[in-house]
Amino acid sequence: MRDADEHPPQPAVQRGAAEPAAPPPAHTEPATPSEAPSGPGNAPSTAPPSAPEPAAASPQPEPDAAPHGEPEPVEYADEVVAEPAGMAAASDPPSQSASVPADHAYSDVEREAVYRVIRERRDVRVGFRPDPIPDDVLVRILEAAHHAPSVGFSQPWDFVVIQDRDTRARVHDIVQRQREAYARALPGARARAFSGLKVEAILDTPLNIVVTVDHTRGGRHTLGRHAQPQTAAYSAALAVENLWLAARAEGLGVGWVSFFSERELARELGLPPHLEIVAYLCVGYVEEFPPEPELSLGGWAQRRPLAWAVHREQYGQRGLPGEESTSLLDETIAKIGPLNQRAMEEARERQSRMTKPPGSLGVLEEVSIQLAGLAGECPAPIPEPASVAVFAADHGVHAQGVTPWPQEVTAQMVRNFLNGGAVVNAFATQLGAEVTVVDVGVIEDLSPVPGLLPRKVARGTADMTQGPAMSRIEAEYAIEAGIEVARDLVAAGNRCLLTGDMGIANTTASAALISAFTGRDAAEVTGRGTGIDDAMYAHKVSVVRTALQVNQVDPADPIGVLAAVGGLEHAALAGFILGAASLRVPVILDGVIAGAAALAAVALAPDARLACIAGHRSSEPGHAVVLEHLGLRPLVDLDLRLGEGSGALLALPLVQSAARALKDVATFDSAHVSQRD
Numbered sequence: 001m002r003d004a005d006e007h008p009p010q011p012a013v014q015r016g017a018a019e020p021a022a023p024p025p026a027h028t029e030p031a032t033p034s035e036a037p038s039g040p041g042n043a044p045s046t047a048p049p050s051a052p053e054p055a056a057a058s059p060q061p062e063p064d065a066a067p068h069g070e071p072e073p074v075e076y077a078d079e080v081v082a083e084p085a086g087m088a089a090a091s092d093p094p095s096q097s098a099s100v101p102a103d104h105a106y107s108d109v110e111r112e113a114v115y116r117v118i119r120e121r122r123d124v125r126v127g128f129r130p131d132p133i134p135d136d137v138l139v140r141i142l143e144a145a146h147h148a149p150s151v152g153f154s155q156p157w158d159f160v161v162i163q164d165r166d167t168r169a170r171v172h173d174i175v176q177r178q179r180e181a182y183a184r185a186l187p188g189a190r191a192r193a194f195s196g197l198k199v200e201a202i203l204d205t206p207l208n209i210v211v212t213v214d215h216t217r218g219g220r221h222t223l224g225r226h227a228q229p230q231t232a233a234y235s236a237a238l239a240v241e242n243l244w245l246a247a248r249a250e251g252l253g254v255g256w257v258s259f260f261s262e263r264e265l266a267r268e269l270g271l272p273p274h275l276e277i278v279a280y281l282c283v284g285y286v287e288e289f290p291p292e293p294e295l296s297l298g299g300w301a302q303r304r305p306l307a308w309a310v311h312r313e314q315y316g317q318r319g320l321p322g323e324e325s326t327s328l329l330d331e332t333i334a335k336i337g338p339l340n341q342r343a344m345e346e347a348r349e350r351q352s353r354m355t356k357p358p359g360s361l362g363v364l365e366e367v368s369i370q371l372a373g374l375a376g377e378c379p380a381p382i383p384e385p386a387s388v389a390v391f392a393a394d395h396g397v398h399a400q401g402v403t404p405w406p407q408e409v410t411a412q413m414v415r416n417f418l419n420g421g422a423v424v425n426a427f428a429t430q431l432g433a434e435v436t437v438v439d440v441g442v443i444e445d446l447s448p449v450p451g452l453l454p455r456k457v458a459r460g461t462a463d464m465t466q467g468p469a470m471s472r473i474e475a476e477y478a479i480e481a482g483i484e485v486a487r488d489l490v491a492a493g494n495r496c497l498l499t500g501d502m503g504i505a506n507t508t509a510s511a512a513l514i515s516a517f518t519g520r521d522a523a524e525v526t527g528r529g530t531g532i533d534d535a536m537y538a539h540k541v542s543v544v545r546t547a548l549q550v551n552q553v554d555p556a557d558p559i560g561v562l563a564a565v566g567g568l569e570h571a572a573l574a575g576f577i578l579g580a581a582s583l584r585v586p587v588i589l590d591g592v593i594a595g596a597a598a599l600a601a602v603a604l605a606p607d608a609r610l611a612c613i614a615g616h617r618s619s620e621p622g623h624a625v626v627l628e629h630l631g632l633r634p635l636v637d638l639d640l641r642l643g644e645g646s647g648a649l650l651a652l653p654l655v656q657s658a659a660r661a662l663k664d665v666a667t668f669d670s671a672h673v674s675q676r677d
């Protein structure tokens, strides 16, 4: 929902653009001086460099990758970037750096054994053997658990070893009910994938071990626990990890089960009320250990590259030890490259051999070719699961009376999204997509609930008719927030991202951005939102014009433009698009707000456009200008002007069908169908 009619304008909450939200973002100044213009000239125009960190979820294809039929190996970035020496392959034992005193280090062989067990520890749920576990082996792994570190040496754990089949059967029932409840809450594509996953081996293993925590163990003055009461549970989790590693060394598989109501299971096991369950473990000998987490082998989630998790000195300064520190934005832009020509050629060629008249799938053929080029493989993976991220923020320009909707509607609609009551929720449910709401700049405080990502950079922007809407640093933080959301959603297994937005008055900021990036007059790119009258429309055009006069933006400085006349959701959406492009995942754009953000993203990295698919054509005039400027053809044209991600969602089945056709449709040869003369 965006601008609409009827309600009188509400006064905006006055705040300085630089006033941080509470708590302030824990960022530091980015490594790249914010004054340095990041214009299109800075974006790479060639293939992604052979930097040591490819996409998390998909192989980072070279412009010309291996021929069809010879899939390129998926390189997980944390195996490519610098790992602790011992985490490398077993055949490559760690070597001690010559300059480091190694008096107390283990021998190479011993160290390799340590790193090997860490690397090869697996959560196992399938392929257990019925063989009993000898008591001495069981005692050894429990002894390992008991040697874990603990807060104040409080040793807050106990271990309940369960062999009785009836007990395990009752626990199994409890777990089964939780599994069903979880499955019911999943969006369609996820639910389908989940139905094939095993999440426990309670009855397949000869014994189960319950690890509990006693928060009172060690007495009132337990050293270290006074400020951090949760450290008791952390200590018990460390005992689990010790047990898990020792079990691996003994050839025993362990599967951690957390699908249960903790109190229900505690009652079942007769635990005293002051004990809590930390882990329920299924333990037994196995046929084999999977080489990678089963959830990643099945595409449910991917391992995040180590470099994503390492910050130098302060949160936000990226770079592994020994590497140059870099900003998240620069690192992301450096990874955005052209489509893979070979995969596209293969897709084109396959389209011509599919059992249909050549070209008869129209634009969908182009989409399938784009998807192949993006993935670097033909056919491209089906873009599911899909996730729409709705970036929400407020706008200081609301004070100018550009919309009849009160400003608090932004927060109210965010709550509506989170309760599942908005159009975006209905469409997402229908299409089996997930909805994530990202607060990048809503004025109100929002209570933490599942589905809400709190990434508030500021409590709305300042009024852009009085000066810049936000500081450059705030714009950069919002862009980074968008990149991080894209990374998280892709690492969580999503293969298609969709843009969504919420922010009362954000069509005004969109118009200003579109005018700034395309050079078109304010009157050409300003729309009526959800239907303002002539007087308010004329005023809105003049507000856009004033904002551009006051701020004197330079389109060669996209971050400067975003800071001057954009919204926090626009900046975050630009980052989201860049993040998707860097991970080579398609991003379906919604309407005019996403379009304005895409202009900024493409100005930062021109090849980001290649990851974009225009979901629909909004009836906002500025959107047509965006589509023309970016050379994007919208898939749906239904006079929608809602926002939220609704138009992008409606295009999702078209994009998925395009990929499905390329993958599944038989060729004339394979189906023995004659071609026309």
Ligand SMILES: Cc1cc2nc3c(=O)[nH]c(=O)nc-3n(C[C@H](O)[C@H](O)[C@H](O)COP(=O)(O)O)c2cc1C
Pocket (backbone or CB within 6 Å): 121, 122, 123, 124, 125, 198, 199, 200, 256, 257, 258, 259, 292, 293, 294, 295, 296
């Ligand atoms: C606290 C915790 C709870 C877990 N709960 C479950 C669970 O209920 N079901 C399941 O299949 N896996 C569960 N796992 C296992 C994770 O899915 C697994 O550790 C992860 O996919 C990484 O794989 P790896 O352990 O083989 O490296 C749990 C792991 C942890 C640490």
